[in-house]
Amino acid sequence: QEKGLDKQEIQNILIEDARTGLSVEALKRAISNNLFYVQGKFPEIATRNDYYMAVSYAVRDRILKRWVASVKQYLDGKHRVVSYLSAEYLLGPHLANNLINLGIYKETGQAVKELGKELEWLIDKEIEPGLGNGGLGRLAACYMDSLATLEVPAIGYGIRYQFGIFEQDIRDGWQVEDTDNWLRRGNPWEIERRELNYEVKFGGHVQHYTDNNGKFCSNWIPDLVVKGVAYDTPILGYDVNTTNTLRLWKSEAPKSFDFQLFNAGGYNDAVRQKIVCENISKVLYPNDEQEEGKILRLQQQYFFVSCSLQDMLGIHLRQGDKIQDFYKKFVVQLNDTHPAIGVAELMRLLLDKYQLEWEEAWDITTKTFAYTNHTLLPEALEKWDLELFGRVLPRHLELIYEINRRFMDKVTVKFYGDHHKIASLSLIGEGPKKYIKMANLASLGSFAINGVAALHTELLKKTVLKDWYELSPEKFSNKTNGVTPRRWMVLSNPELTALISDKIGEGWIKNLDELRGLEKFAQDQDFQKAWMDVKHQQKVSLSKKILQRLRLRVDADSLFDVHVKRMHEYKRQVLNALHVITLYNRIKHNPDIDMVPRTVIFAGKAAPGYKMAKQIIKLITSIGEIVNNDPDVRDRLKVVFYPNYNVTNAQKIYPAADLSEQISTAGKEASGTGNMKLSLNGALTIGTLDGANVEIRECVGEENFFLFGLNADEVEEVRVNGYDPYSYYNDNPDLKLALDQINDGYFSHLNTDTFKTLVRSLMFDDQYLVLADYQSYIDAQDKVAETFRDKSKWAEMSILNVARMGKFSSDRSIKDYCDEIWKVKPVPVKLKN
Ligand code: AZC
Numbered sequence: 001q002e003k004g005l006d007k008q009e010i011q012n013i014l015i016e017d018a019r020t021g022l023s024v025e026a027l028k029r030a031i032s033n034n035l036f037y038v039q040g041k042f043p044e045i046a047t048r049n050d051y052y053m054a055v056s057y058a059v060r061d062r063i064l065k066r067w068v069a070s071v072k073q074y075l076d077g078k079h080r081v082v083s084y085l086s087a088e089y090l091l092g093p094h095l096a097n098n099l100i101n102l103g104i105y106k107e108t109g110q111a112v113k114e115l116g117k118e119l120e121w122l123i124d125k126e127i128e129p130g131l132g133n134g135g136l137g138r139l140a141a142c143y144m145d146s147l148a149t150l151e152v153p154a155i156g157y158g159i160r161y162q163f164g165i166f167e168q169d170i171r172d173g174w175q176v177e178d179t180d181n182w183l184r185r186g187n188p189w190e191i192e193r194r195e196l197n198y199e200v201k202f203g204g205h206v207q208h209y210t211d212n213n214g215k216f217c218s219n220w221i222p223d224l225v226v227k228g229v230a231y232d233t234p235i236l237g238y239d240v241n242t243t244n245t246l247r248l249w250k251s252e253a254p255k256s257f258d259f260q261l262f263n264a265g266g267y268n269d270a271v272r273q274k275i276v277c278e279n280i281s282k283v284l285y286p287n288d289e290q291e292e293g294k295i296l297r298l299q300q301q302y303f304f305v306s307c308s309l310q311d312m313l314g315i316h317l318r319q320g321d322k323i324q325d326f327y328k329k330f331v332v333q334l335n336d337t338h339p340a341i342g343v344a345e346l347m348r349l350l351l352d353k354y355q356l357e358w359e360e361a362w363d364i365t366t367k368t369f370a371y372t373n374h375t376l377l378p379e380a381l382e383k384w385d386l387e388l389f390g391r392v393l394p395r396h397l398e399l400i401y402e403i404n405r406r407f408m409d410k411v412t413v414k415f416y417g418d419h420h421k422i423a424s425l426s427l428i429g430e431g432p433k434k435y436i437k438m439a440n441l442a443s444l445g446s447f448a449i450n451g452v453a454a455l456h457t458e459l460l461k462k463t464v465l466k467d468w469y470e471l472s473p474e475k476f477s478n479k480t481n482g483v484t485p486r487r488w489m490v491l492s493n494p495e496l497t498a499l500i501s502d503k504i505g506e507g508w509i510k511n512l513d514e515l516r517g518l519e520k521f522a523q524d525q526d527f528q529k530a531w532m533d534v535k536h537q538q539k540v541s542l543s544k545k546i547l548q549r550l551r552l553r554v555d556a557d558s559l560f561d562v563h564v565k566r567m568h569e570y571k572r573q574v575l576n577a578l579h580v581i582t583l584y585n586r587i588k589h590n591p592d593i594d595m596v597p598r599t600v601i602f603a604g605k606a607a608p609g610y611k612m613a614k615q616i617i618k619l620i621t622s623i624g625e626i627v628n629n630d631p632d633v634r635d636r637l638k639v640v641f642y643p644n645y646n647v648t649n650a651q652k653i654y655p656a657a658d659l660s661e662q663i664s665t666a667g668k669e670a671s672g673t674g675n676m677k678l679s680l681n682g683a684l685t686i687g688t689l690d691g692a693n694v695e696i697r698e699c700v701g702e703e704n705f706f707l708f709g710l711n712a713d714e715v716e717e718v719r720v721n722g723y724d725p726y727s728y729y730n731d732n733p734d735l736k737l738a739l740d741q742i743n744d745g746y747f748s749h750l751n752t753d754t755f756k757t758l759v760r761s762l763m764f765d766d767q768y769l770v771l772a773d774y775q776s777y778i779d780a781q782d783k784v785a786e787t788f789r790d791k792s793k794w795a796e797m798s799i800l801n802v803a804r805m806g807k808f809s810s811d812r813s814i815k816d817y818c819d820e821i822w823k824v825k826p827v828p829v830k831l832k833n
Pocket of ligand 1: 134135136137139288289290336374375380452481669670671672673691
């Protein structure tokens with residue numbers, strides 16, 4: 001009234017405030033209201049989870065206003081939209097991230113405090129949605145963050161797995177898996193949209209007929225129909241209103257059960273039908289870079305792709321636009337080949353549902369899709385047994401045959417006589433059993449193809465997609481991966497964030513190149529000290545977590561040597577383990593040796609069926625048991641296997657790292673993204689010339705990077721000339737000793753069976769050239785230790801390293817995709833009042 005507002009205006013402000021106000025007062029009221037009116041609780045009986053829910057709903061209310069405004073603006077303006085299709089999204093916990101992106105972390109902390117609780121205590125309560133395996137899924141999550149932050153209209157489509165990536169526990173040194181029931185306490189971040197659902201057909205057969213107009217038609221009679229229901233999660237950008245949608249599909253039975261079956265006394269059949277349908281989105285396949293080839297997996301892929309395409313077509317047509325213009329409204333990015341069936345599905349929809357002619361449908365389809373390849377590993381390339389494929393998707397098999405027939409006609413003319421090339425380009429592989437090559441379907445059906453780091457893209461063009469490159473070089477480009485500085489710096493490392501912002505302002509959070517401004521402080525003694533103090537503080541925090549979780553005391557002054565990622569032979573955790581044994585043997589040989597104390601920290605999950613990877617975990621924990629308990633070692637060496645590596649734990653580990661292990665066999669790691677996150681948190685890298693390491697080294701300067709090992713060409717050469725691991729073993733006494741110890745049961749209570757297959761593989765047929773790189777690695781590690789002794793030098797290198805990492809923001813990657821592939825423009829979202 002003082003400001004001369006009338007009654008109605010005051011009323012409006014009050015209503016506004018309760019749901020959307022960003023002040024401490026408004027937040028406090030919102031949290032209390034939720035506890036009382038939504039959950040029916042009062043403070044004395046509210047549990048920690050009740051409070052977590054109340055805070056999350058209060059935050060979601062504030063996001064909703066921006067979400068609705070974004071959707072409305074995209075629709076009203078008919079803007080072009082990026083559609084990201086990914087079978088995996090490794091999002092990590094939402095609450096803290098949303099608080100940061102909304103800019104109300106402090107206010108919410110204060111509100112919660114005034115209600116007598118601690119915000120951090122609630123944040124820790126969140127169970128993360130682990131809907132991905134590793135790099136590929138996490139990249140999708142970083143990209144969703146950057147799309148929103150860059151104000152680009154985008155929708156992410158995927159699967160709402162009821163069970164995400166398994167929880168890893170370590171028992172007796174071995175990995176054991178437990179199901180990840182992430183929804184058990186409810187999910188405040190999603191909105192179920194029951195009205196948004198689509199039918200997806202499976203199996204059965206196809207009828208062909210000619211209609212009254214003489215048009216040749218196909219009718220797919222399925223033997224199973226599943227319903228996909230949309231669950232939407234808002235993805236809020238940093239410091240903008242833009243809030244995009246992550247739309248995940250849950251599978252259900254079309255009716256809760258079939259009454260006809262029920263009435264006929266087929267209750268069991270009706271229930272079984274329901275279970276079959278719900279199974280499709282039940283669980284994430286826990287394989288990283290290894291194809292399963294199982295029917296359920298193909299069903300999952302088709303299920304979410306079909307729902308998503310039907311949804312996009314619906315959105316497009318509801319805007320009153322021509323079906324022919326679909327590709328102008330949506331550009332659809334295929335995150336690896338998992339959604340590549342979309343090429344055949346869009347053809348099916350355009351032909352069978354919208355009655356377009358083949359040429360027109362094909363033209364639209366090939367202007368719609370773009371394909372990102374994430375791996376060169378042959379075992380990860382998707383191939384579907386043709387017979388199995390035909391049973392699940394009979395209509396798509398026909399379509400793929402027809403696509404291939406037309407394509408082969410052209411290819412045969414172009415490459416007449418080159419049978420090898422023609423066979424390699426075919427969508428169908430021949431052999432004892434025919435199969436469908438999904439990378440070929442994706443390549444043919446897309447207007448753009450990209451790799452995820454410069455080296456990877458070059459290797460793609462020379463190897464896996466060589467023939468495709470020769471056929472259509474204009475389709476190819478590189479888009480080096482990036483990571484979001486919001487989650488991986490601001491959220492996980494607030495202390496470093498404050499220190500950096502204090503020096504150069506906060507602009508770097510949205511424009512990571514501004515980190516460059518730190519360079520001039522690299523030699524500043526005070527800044528170096530503050531920098532290393534932050535690192536030390538983070539190492540103390542992690543040490544406490546290690547003590548709690550593993551009852552193991554580690555020294556926060558030691559060098560934290562961090563190797564965290566999925567367990568895989570090509571990532572060479574074994575090479576690191578051999579280094580640990582070598583250090584241990586040096587101590588045993590000379591108990592008074594003067595060495596830089598190290599804490600070697602491993603973390604990572606092994607695919608449940610990947611025996612060798614599991615044996616590697618056991619090797620690490622077994623070495624830890626001996627090293628950590630040997631009195632001779634006297635705290636100069638500790639080995640930690642931190643269980644259940646996920647986004648939550650990664651956020652705790654990265655800030656504490658001094659050294660980042662990126663030691664894959666050159667040519668095997670497409671890019672890596674952990675390398676970027678660790679480096680942005682001030683860790684120096686020891687690594688091979690592989691994936692994005694090459695570009696990281698170029699950016700930070702070779703003097704700030706510990707390089708070792710064979711490069712990709714040399715690896716190839718060694719292989720061609722015949723790799724003889726045994727000679728390395730024989731010629732290197734340190735290496736020989738380490739391998740003999742493993743083999744003789746030194747680390748396994750004299751049990752010589754435990755690591756038999758592992759040792760045999762290393763010595764006789766290792767694909768990953770561990771022994772070939774051993775000495776070079778040891779030398780590089782010795783250089784690391786020497787450098788670490790000079791605290792000022794190390795600080796300077798670490799500062800320069802961070803200052804030069806701006807390129808590896810996912811904002812840069814997404815901007816490149818937008819400009820060079822997607823041709824989309826930002827659409828700033830305005831809020832009314
Ligand atoms: C990973 C690559 O292994 C990793 O190098 C890359 O950084 C990441 O994708 C993101 O591009 N690949 C996968 O996680 N999985 C598959 C099937 O490629």
